[in-house]
Amino acid sequence: MSKEKSMEKLTSLCKRRGFIFQSSEIYGGINGFWDYGPLGVELKKNIKDAWWQDMVRNPPLGPDGEAIEMVGLDCSIIMNPRVWEASGHASGFSDPMVDCQTDNCKGRFRSDKIQDMVCPLKPSKCPGQFEKCQLTEARQFNLMFQTYVGAVQDSSSMAYLRPETAQGIFANFKNVLDSSRLKLPFGIAQIGKAFRNEINPRNYTFRSREFEQMEIEFFCHPQDSMKWYQWWRETRLNWYSSLGIRSEKLLPREQEKEELAHYSIGTTDIEYLFPFASTPQELEGVAHRGNYDLTQHQLHSKQDLTYFDEESWEKDKANRVTNSFREWVKDKSAEEISKYQFLPHVIEPSAGADRFTLAVLCEAYYEDKQPDEKGVLQERVVMKFHPRLAPIKAAILPLVNKDGMPEKAMKLFKELKPHLPIYFDDKGAIGRRYRRQDEIGTPFCITIDGQTNQDSTVTIRDRDSLEQIRIPIDRVHHEITTRLTAKPK
RNA sequence: GCGGGCGUAGCUCAGUGGUAGAGCGUCACGUUGCCAACGUGAAUGUCGUGGGUUCAAAUCCCAUCGCCCGCUCCA
Structure with missing residues (x-):
């Protein structure tokens, strides 16, 4: 299947069944914004819940088999604009550009580099020197959305919608440290919306202007940072696999030196081979950010953001005349001090919730052939979601609408409804249901049939294998729960 | 931002100036003891939006919005 065709089929299914809609569609839509429908919101919520559960509430054991400490945070989307001066988003990442409007040129150039560039029409000259060049004014291409806080719109009230959730974590580093009795190493996690004025939204929801991130800032001792970088890289990769992403489509890629952001010591992109692209695309970046962010915020806020390593300080007690750090620090070099008081290094696994949701949808889409009632093979569209992520976990179906089957099915449905997202359907033929x-990727179908009347058993049908087994009706809840947490095949 | 293609029912699409269509889906009734395209019936469209040309526009022209592809961009 061509890549265009397979994305078309997926997007049409997503609309038809209520996974994803274009934002404000009845008004002609808006480029780069998307809505999740009734099934999509369940799917995305399951993804975010799985991440929160597996990374924050019950993270895997650390590199040396030790338990790791993780806490959560939920920061505001609009922050003091100085945050973005400190992070570099306000100044460093928006280059003034000029466009050439000459008919067969239409080039776009960075205005600060224009002397070094070559005019596409007259290679002996730079853009602007050739007599036919029609350059526009330099325009700022700012990735951040601007807004105004308060009713009066002037420059003093200007603010931005955050372009990443990370900076809220750094800005709260001290608050969390002071309120949570945490010691290094530890992680702070956040799920939330972020906004970027992407120059060109493309590829369905992949490149959107409003999107949701699942970010961790893991703070550790500078000496251990490489160990933690490696560990998070592996941990995050394993997480995707545990949710059924095939390993051959999931590729970690160490960024080249030239590619690295200026603050990063190393970054690994975890990439997924989407059907719309010929090369793998980023789902998550695991970045070693050193102490860049805390340094910047310390500088701009003039607040002390250092961490005092009580443990090392106590350990070296015997070698000192005083136990007062304030006293001791007076005649010491920066290097000596940094043994006890320093800015932690940070490993940042930053995942895109919408990108992963899209990957899950792409990964789940299958067309296969299954026999109909006459044994003739018929095409079937099936979404093979990992049961943990499936929006609906089970459908409760009376085989036919007589002999008390619908009543029994409805009774079971009502019993399970408070515990599981399930669906009742008694319309049309069983095969169609x-x-x-x-x-829609429901992993299990529970069917109430004639035999249920005799021995109180029902069938449970597996979505992928179509296999059915009989189980007692009072074991249905247990059976589904067990299968939901089973490892993917 | 540039170039090309496209926009008709929930979905996929036919319809090139003269009565708005098909298949699937949806709903109702019947049928249906296990894997959709069984029967009968029904609902659904200011043909993306706005303007223009014309006796007459889904169809031609202009603008605009959105989608797809290729560039460009993607801290």
């Missing part, structure tokens, strides 16, 4: 569930 199974296929409908396949298309």
